[in-house]
Amino acid sequence: MKMILAMVSSVDGKTTRWNNSDLHSWTSKEDQEYFSKLIEENNCIIMGRKTYEAAKNMIKHRSGKLRIVLTGNPKPFNHLSIPGQLEFTNKPSKKLIKRLEDMGYANALLVGGATVNTLFLKENLVDELWLTLEPKILGNGNGLVGESELDVNLQLLGFEKLNNSGTLLLKYKII
Template identity: 30%
Template sequence: MGRIIVSENVSLDGVVQDPAGDEGFPRGGWAGRVSDRPEAAVVLLDQALAAEALLLGRRSYEFFAARWPSRGGDLADRLNSLPKYVVSSTLRDPAWDNSTVLDGDPVGEVSKLRRELPGDILVHGSAQLLRALLEHDLVDELWLTVHPVVLGAGERLFGETGERKPMRLVHAKPLDEDLVLLGYRRNTRTGT
């Protein structure tokens, strides 16, 4: 069975909206360019190399698909070659190579994908998808690259859940002088 690993850029106050500044959010662009952060770039490449597939929501898929096919380098080569699964009820003809649309019940489709793929299934962005996966206990690991900024507004990483979702810290590493990579694993022990 595969593992679902979510990798997110997040502000100190939990905002995930428009880290690159391309979506028109007035406070967007808070993450800066990956090329300006060599340690963070290595982490992204390592995550992609360890993945069996990418899993994305439609908006994140369209963002990635508009950028990565025309880029070169190790990360672009890996992202372009990976199988990509897109959770969407509206996308019909994905243009990015190796892309498959999962258009049924998102939880059922992702559960099936997780059973069928043996390795890591990497989720980037896709905050709405993350919330659904978390609610149904389908997130195995959560990797947060925390950026040193308080935005005060914007879409937050987490919404309300039906119950507590215990996680345990398995990794903490400073990156590029001002970022912190935090890795959490779903805690399946009861009473925590």
């Protein structure tokens, strides 16, 4: 399965504006449009429980699009599950990927946050990082990954300037 990690970050590596989890408060219109398209194009989307909580009001569930939310304790979320569309799981990531492959998914989009990104990177489960770099410095906020010892080498595959301010979409292969 090809796993793409898609995130938006400030130039100083912050993925939230301070402690505000609302991404739309600081990211560019162009990134929001690009990200919506990415979600449209991907039918298997994986995220951490905190990312789900931050995004749940914007998520439009529909048949054929599966969202998997990782949580250590799926039980309290069971009533929110929608078969084939929204799942809460504590399955170990490798087992989860195997199950998704068995279900026929060839691609998945990992959409954060930092905790889950770290978990997947540590287990070598990410193939590419698609990082939008917003021309902003935020000083304080979440990171792309958690505070953990990682040493991940990337190879730039390509980049695109999304607007006149210089929002960049950087696509990296994870070596």
